[in-house]
Amino acid sequence: MEDFANFEIEIQNFTGPLDLLLQLIRKHKLEISEISISEITDKYSRVLKKMQEMNLDIAGDYFVMASTLMLMKAKSLIPREKEAFEEMKEELIFKLEEYEKITAQAKILAEKLNARQKMFERGFKEDFVSKERPLVVAENGAFILANLYAGVLRRLKALEPDIIKKSKYTMKQVVSAIYDFFRRRKKARFYEIVKGKDKSYVVYSFSSVLELIKENILKGVQTSHFAEIILLKGKKYSYKERDRIISRYE
Amino acid sequence: MNKETLKKTVEAILFSSDTPLTVKELASFLDVEKSLVKEAMDLLAEDYKDRGVNLVAIAGGYQFLTSPNVYRFVADFHKRESKHSFSRASLETLAIIAYRQPITAQEIAALRGVQSVSQILRNLLEKNLIKIAGKKDVVGKPSLYKTTRFFLETFGLNSLDDLPDLKELGVEE
Numbered sequence: 001m002e003d004f005a006n007f008e009i010e011i012q013n014f015t016g017p018l019d020l021l022l023q024l025i026r027k028h029k030l031e032i033s034e035i036s037i038s039e040i041t042d043k044y045s046r047v048l049k050k051m052q053e054m055n056l057d058i059a060g061d062y063f064v065m066a067s068t069l070m071l072m073k074a075k076s077l078i079p080r081e082k083e084a085f086e087e088m089k090e091e092l093i094f095k096l097e098e099y100e101k102i103t104a105q106a107k108i109l110a111e112k113l114n115a116r117q118k119m120f121e122r123g124f125k126e127d128f129v130s131k132e133r134p135l136v137v138a139e140n141g142a143f144i145l146a147n148l149y150a151g152v153l154r155r156l157k158a159l160e161p162d163i164i165k166k167s168k169y170t171m172k173q174v175v176s177a178i179y180d181f182f183r184r185r186k187k188a189r190f191y192e193i194v195k196g197k198d199k200s201y202v203v204y205s206f207s208s209v210l211e212l213i214k215e216n217i218l219k220g221v222q223t224s225h226f227a228e229i230i231l232l233k234g235k236k237y238s239y240k241e242r243d244r245i246i247s248r249y250e
Numbered sequence: 251m252n253k254e255t256l257k258k259t260v261e262a263i264l265f266s267s268d269t270p271l272t273v274k275e276l277a278s279f280l281d282v283e284k285s286l287v288k289e290a291m292d293l294l295a296e297d298y299k300d301r302g303v304n305l306v307a308i309a310g311g312y313q314f315l316t317s318p319n320v321y322r323f324v325a326d327f328h329k330r331e332s333k334h335s336f337s338r339a340s341l342e343t344l345a346i347i348a349y350r351q352p353i354t355a356q357e358i359a360a361l362r363g364v365q366s367v368s369q370i371l372r373n374l375l376e377k378n379l380i381k382i383a384g385k386k387d388v389v390g391k392p393s394l395y396k397t398t399r400f401f402l403e404t405f406g407l408n409s410l411d412d413l414p415d416l417k418e419l420g421v422e423e
Binding site: 118123 | 267316318321337339341342345346362363364377405413
């Protein structure tokens with residue numbers, strides 16, 4: 001029981017069941033190869049129970065490990081299951097030893113990162129993303145855009161009831177608005193186009209933008225996957241093309 | 251181009267760049283022998299060794315970086331803390347990829363004892379720290395993950411060989 005006080009602070013720090021096991025082993029200064037399954041099962045279950053009491057959101061992985069441990073403990077008590085038990089124990093020990101290496105490797109990386117972060121390059125104040133090369137939307141563009149769109153929706157926090165109703169907008173309106181946007185400028189962020197607008201407008205704009213990209217009227221550029229999309233005028237950008245697109249929806 | 255001019259040119263180009271530049275890149279751009287560019291870089295690195303700005307070997311190239319000795323002041327001046335932060339889980343995942351690449355998502359999950367690492371992988375892909383480098387020739391053809399050059403830059407590594415041996419940490423490989 002004495003170890004619970006300390007665990008409360010560390011509890012959220014486990015990266016998974018192996019991590020929890022390893023920390024328990026270290027805490028009790030045990031050798032991985034010499035663990036007692038029965039003892040470690042009890043300790044593990046207690047911490048898990050404590051986590052549940054604290055109403056932590058516990059991933060299923062932890063329970064899978066708990067049941068594996070309990071199964072092993074049960075097998076260890078049945079003489080004819082001895083061989084199966086030894087096999088499982090060996091596997092668990094192997095996993096723990098592998099995992100121990102990983103934590104050491106992660107520590108190395110953390111140290112490297114820490115050392116690197118004490119040195120600054122020119123223009124280091126720029127964002128992480130802006131340093132990466134722009135990525136022109138390719139075949140998987142629709143997928144990327146769909147994710148982007150989901151992000152936009154989240155950002156706009158558009159809260160509308162789930163009733164399907166006739167939209168207040170038309171494709172004509174939205175496409176014209178996008179064109180109006182480009183009258184004054186050469187590039188725009190998708191977010192700017194839909195800024196302050198409701199969900200339905202975002203949906204219309206998004207599908208319009210997809211259509212316009214497909215027709216080479218606009219070009220979509222991203223600095224990375226799921227990043228904000230930047231729209232540029234495409235090869236076929238013209239008012240004639242606009243009217244052609246609009247006429248499809250009339 | 252004589253050596254003195256070459257050294258100055260290399261210095262100027264490196265100074266003006268915000269990413270590491272390789273000997274190869276500079277040699278082919280300046281149309282001089284790689285060994286000469288390397289020599290110039292080594293001389294510069296030596297010149298800058300005890301300065302506020304150092305020439306550091308990173309990601310297979312060289313880059314001017316402020317000295318870690320004056321880190322606190324530079325960071326405070328720009329009111330800037332660490333640029334990137336990683337959760338332990340994502341650092342662990344990155345460590346697995348760094349040390350065992352190429353590796354599949356399933357192999358990573360097994361090593362970490364969790365069911366899925368897809369969310370973390372997506373995050374690392376998004377940050378350009380890892381990339382998909384082909385498919386493994388087994389059932390389902392799962393993607394193989396590798397670290398990127400940007401990973402080396404972020405972690406201040408010159409190459410993957412720079413990752414320390416686990417033995418140095420007293421862990422058996």
